[in-house]
Amino acid sequence: MKLDATDRQLIDFYQRDLPVCERPFRDISRQLGITEDEVIGRLQSLQDRQVLSRVGPVFEHSRAGASLLAAVAAPEQQLDLVAARINRAPGVNHNYAREHTYNLWFVMTAPDEAVLEDRLDELEQQLRLPMLRLPMVEGYHIDLGFDIDWEALP
Amino acid sequence: MILPPSPEYLAIAPETTGGGSVSAWGLLRLRRELEKGLPLTPRPYQTLAERSGLTEGEVMAAVRQWQSQGLIKRLGLVVKHRTLGYTANAMVVWDISDDQVHATGQAMAAMPFVTLCYQRPRRVPDWPYNLFCMIHGTDRPGVLAQLDSLIADQGLEQTPHAVLFSTRAYRQRGACYVGRD
Numbered sequence: 001m002k003l004d005a006t007d008r009q010l011i012d013f014y015q016r017d018l019p020v021c022e023r024p025f026r027d028i029s030r031q032l033g034i035t036e037d038e039v040i041g042r043l044q045s046l047q048d049r050q051v052l053s054r055v056g057p058v059f060e061h062s063r064a065g066a067s068l069l070a071a072v073a074a075p076e077q078q079l080d081l082v083a084a085r086i087n088r089a090p091g092v093n094h095n096y097a098r099e100h101t102y103n104l105w106f107v108m109t110a111p112d113e114a115v116l117e118d119r120l121d122e123l124e125q126q127l128r129l130p131m132l133r134l135p136m137v138e139g140y141h142i143d144l145g146f147d148i149d150w151e152a153l154p
Numbered sequence: 155m156i157l158p159p160s161p162e163y164l165a166i167a168p169e170t171t172g173g174g175s176v177s178a179w180g181l182l183r184l185r186r187e188l189e190k191g192l193p194l195t196p197r198p199y200q201t202l203a204e205r206s207g208l209t210e211g212e213v214m215a216a217v218r219q220w221q222s223q224g225l226i227k228r229l230g231l232v233v234k235h236r237t238l239g240y241t242a243n244a245m246v247v248w249d250i251s252d253d254q255v256h257a258t259g260q261a262m263a264a265m266p267f268v269t270l271c272y273q274r275p276r277r278v279p280d281w282p283y284n285l286f287c288m289i290h291g292t293d294r295p296g297v298l299a300q301l302d303s304l305i306a307d308q309g310l311e312q313t314p315h316a317v318l319f320s321t322r323a324y325r326q327r328g329a330c331y332v333g334r335d
Contacts (some may be wrong), residue, residue, distance in 0.1 A: 054191025098318040141263035153239040
């Protein structure tokens with residue numbers, strides 16, 4: 001998707017360090033030389049177009065609650081069906097098909113480890129598929145707020 | 155499900171809010187609201203305050219404290235890279251010896267095109283890999299070229315690894331730790 005220069009600037013400048021003050025979008029508008037209403041309108045439009053998932057905090061997962069990467073090996077012809085079942089389980093926030101015997105990879109979150117384990121046990125029984133449970137041991141780089149390389153985009 | 159307020163992250167130091175104590179339940183509601191993202195209103199922290207039964211000052215104090223404690227690691231625009239054209243997304247998994255995995259992980263994380271990198275447990279025999287890194291790119295040849303340069307740079311020519319390109323995103327959204335689905 002092609003974005004105009006102002007949308008690009010919004011993304012370039014504000015993937016982090018959004019102001020915490022009474023009128024943060026007014027601060028941003030002054031930085032970009034547009035009106036506060038336009039900032040809000042553009043952010044809403046970027047959300048509506050699925051360019052942004054949200055404006056807001058990214059929580060440090062290890063401190064915000066429990067989360068775990070899991071994978072199952074679904075029969076190829078049932079991929080969509082199994083993926084839909086996984087999405088119905090509580091706390092699933094990422095779910096991708098990948099090219100491997102373990103072809104569905106999802107992240108489940110929960111308020112604590114016990115709830116997380118219960119949810120995964122229940123899902124595993126429902127799916128009747130072997131599940132890999134891969135908690136994070138150590139993160140070396142866990143922030144997706146990288147600079148967008150606009151020139152490289154199609 | 156009703157969750158008890160967790161004292162560790164729901165306690166806000168009174169000095170940050172002008173001396174009064176802040177309702178733990180209010181802070182829990184604020185956590186739930188924040189997981190959905192900042193409301194796009196002229197005074198988003200006031201809107202959050204109204205939704206969680208706190209004052210605007212308490213909300214801003216809580217957000218600042220959670221940032222300084224590291225509970226909030228980033229506050230800003232959360233991009234859906236796929237929409238922008240980052241459609242080639244490879245999860246590369248490696249079987250690195252236990253005594254090397256920490257150093258290799260740190261070195262990989264420093265490569266500019268590695269967007270995520272972490273250690274996870276092996277599950278032998280099904281899953282022999284203990285180091286994960288993610289490369290986001292616009293096309294497969296580009297991502298594979300970056301992987302080649304990573305292998306050369308880190309001397310990983312003999313290291314068992316697998317490349318798992320994503321073929322479909324069934325869900326991609328913010329985490330919901332204390333909120334309800």
